[in-house]
Amino acid sequence: MAKKRQISGHVAESSAYRQQRVRRHNKLTAWWILLGIGVVLLVGGALLLFRPAPALPAEISSMQAFEEYRQGALFLDVRSQAEWSQGHIQDSLLIPLDELPRRLGELPRDRDIVVVCKSGVRSREGAALLREAGFARVTCLTGGLQSWIAAGYPLGD
Numbered sequence: 001m002a003k004k005r006q007i008s009g010h011v012a013e014s015s016a017y018r019q020q021r022v023r024r025h026n027k028l029t030a031w032w033i034l035l036g037i038g039v040v041l042l043v044g045g046a047l048l049l050f051r052p053a054p055a056l057p058a059e060i061s062s063m064q065a066f067e068e069y070r071q072g073a074l075f076l077d078v079r080s081q082a083e084w085s086q087g088h089i090q091d092s093l094l095i096p097l098d099e100l101p102r103r104l105g106e107l108p109r110d111r112d113i114v115v116v117c118k119s120g121v122r123s124r125e126g127a128a129l130l131r132e133a134g135f136a137r138v139t140c141l142t143g144g145l146q147s148w149i150a151a152g153y154p155l156g157d
Contacts, residue, residue: 065114076092078122078125087149114141115127115141
């Protein structure tokens with residue numbers, strides 16, 4: 001079967017040969033499109049799976065803090081042992097602010113952390129210290145333990 005024939009000085013393709021080339025071209029085009037879609041889906045999925053957790057706001061209200069508490073956030077109390085013994089949030093972790101820089105290794109980096117003190121001043125310092133140390137999921141309780149108690153949220157033993 002002749003693929004091309006000479007007609008008055010011009011090369012003409014046979015109809016069958018032209019159709020075969022078009023089919024081959026269409027098949028290759030379809031494969032490239034499918035490959036492109038696959039790459040887009042793969043990259044998009046990877047971005048969704050490996051995106052960093054959204055950062056918490058710098059400070060949250062006692063109502064927002066209680067929601068974080070219910071969702072399993074770590075509550076880090078930066079008051080003194082004596083203050084903590086007088087009352088603290090159930091299951092909170094005590095690390096006094098002056099000890100925090102050398103005890104960073106005790107804190108999880110894959111969990112939300114809400115820093116708490118009596119009124120909110122030391123907790124802002126503690127949260128800033130944690131952020132500087134690379135903790136991204138950190139916030140502090142506005143108004144401290146006083147606002148937590150005023151809202152009627154539970155305390156520990």
